[in-house]
Each structure stands twice: as structure tokens, then as C-alpha cells.
Amino acid sequence: MAACVIVFVKNPVPGQVKTRLIPYLSPEQAASLYQAFLVDWYNALSTISTAHRVIAYTPPEGLDALQTLIGEDPVYIPQMGASLGERLIAAARWAYDQGYAKFLFVGSDSPTLPTWYVEHALDLLESRDIVIGPSVDGGYYLIGFSKHGASLSIPAIFEEIAWSTEVVFRQTLGKIQEINARLGLLPPWYDVDTPTGLQLLRDHLLGIHLAGESSPAPQTYSKLAEWF
Numbered sequence: 001m002a003a004c005v006i007v008f009v010k011n012p013v014p015g016q017v018k019t020r021l022i023p024y025l026s027p028e029q030a031a032s033l034y035q036a037f038l039v040d041w042y043n044a045l046s047t048i049s050t051a052h053r054v055i056a057y058t059p060p061e062g063l064d065a066l067q068t069l070i071g072e073d074p075v076y077i078p079q080m081g082a083s084l085g086e087r088l089i090a091a092a093r094w095a096y097d098q099g100y101a102k103f104l105f106v107g108s109d110s111p112t113l114p115t116w117y118v119e120h121a122l123d124l125l126e127s128r129d130i131v132i133g134p135s136v137d138g139g140y141y142l143i144g145f146s147k148h149g150a151s152l153s154i155p156a157i158f159e160e161i162a163w164s165t166e167v168v169f170r171q172t173l174g175k176i177q178e179i180n181a182r183l184g185l186l187p188p189w190y191d192v193d194t195p196t197g198l199q200l201l202r203d204h205l206l207g208i209h210l211a212g213e214s215s216p217a218p219q220t221y222s223k224l225a226e227w228f
Helices: 027-045 060-070 084-097 115-124 147-153 168-179 195-210 218-227
Strands: 003-010 052-058 075-078 102-106 130-134 140-146 183-185
Touching (some): 003 084, 027 052, 027 115, 084 102, 084 147, 102 115, 115 140, 195 218
Parallel strands (some): 003 052, 052 075, 130 183
Antiparallel strands (some): 102 140
């Protein structure tokens, strides 16, 4: 069955991305780090052959820069709506209208997320309506829907959510419970939005390097090794 992974991204302009890392990083460093996140994460997703890759981007004028950075292989769709909830609803409706039997939303803040989490999410949607991966900050790093799950839960699943707070995951679970959807749950993982998250990422990638393992985010590791 046709599936897609939709990555929500921003054009990496200094002062407009990773702003919670400033002044720990300069605006230019924060934007450069986010560029590395995008390239590493998209390259990781490119190893998954069972799903199309879609880039949901903002702002609209950032398309050329993102295509130069990431490449022209994925499908690019503009994010539509004022709030994150509205943008997710619009992208979900796009995927539904395209006829995808299942689709996932992932962010661009978890460059070390194991790709098998994504593959497992796609597998779970064979028998579940919704799949979700909680992040340790109280949000989620992935949410996905089967076609039945999308018709059941959109737009309700994204409405009246306190976005960018520690209760996003809890509120979303409440929505899932209200509509009696069949849930698939992934292991927790971490986002990188704050200096504390960045320090965890740096230590994680250094540990991987010292263990002699292949880095899941080589461009990100290169940036952090240069700065720290």
C-alpha cells in the first residue's frame, strides 16, 4: 500500500530557526546546525524504500533554497495555515486526497532518531488507526495515520492542542481516547530545541563516535565537533 513520510521543515534563515538555542549558539550557528539536521535526517529517511518522502516547507519563498540544500527528489508542499495544528490538518488532507493508505508526520529536530522507528510506525499502521512517538519533553516526534484513522480523527486530533508545551502528548492521547482509535505506540526519543537538548545530542554523537559505530547524523556531528 502506498505510504509517505512528511517532514515539516523551515527555511534555515539565521534568527528564524532554532531560536531557543540562541544565545548559546549564534543565530548563524543555529541556522547552520539546522541545515545539518535537515540534510542528515533526509539522508536517513532516503534509506526507507517503502514510503515516499514529502517536504512540507515554510515560508513559501524558501522553496528554492530548500531544494538546493536537500535536493529535488522529494515532493515539496507548502505548509498552509496560521497555527501548527492548521498546518498539520492541511498536510493530512493533502496526503488523504493523494490516496495514501498511510502517512507519517515527522519533524526535523531529531536527527539521531533511528529509522527503524519510522519503519515500525509504518508497519503498525497495517493494523492501527494512529501511531505516535512521544518525545521526552512532553510532545511527540512522530504521528501517523492509516487512511481509516485519518478519516476518523482529522481534524479533531490537531485541534485545541497547546502546541510547544509539555502537555502536547497528553492532550493528544486524550483526543485519541475520545474517538476510540486503535493506537500504536513507539519508544520515546528526544528533540533538540534547547541548550540541554543540544548537549544531549552532542554527547550522544560523541559516544557513537567513540564506540566506533556509524554516525546517524554525520554533518551534525561535524558541526558540533568543530564548535565544541
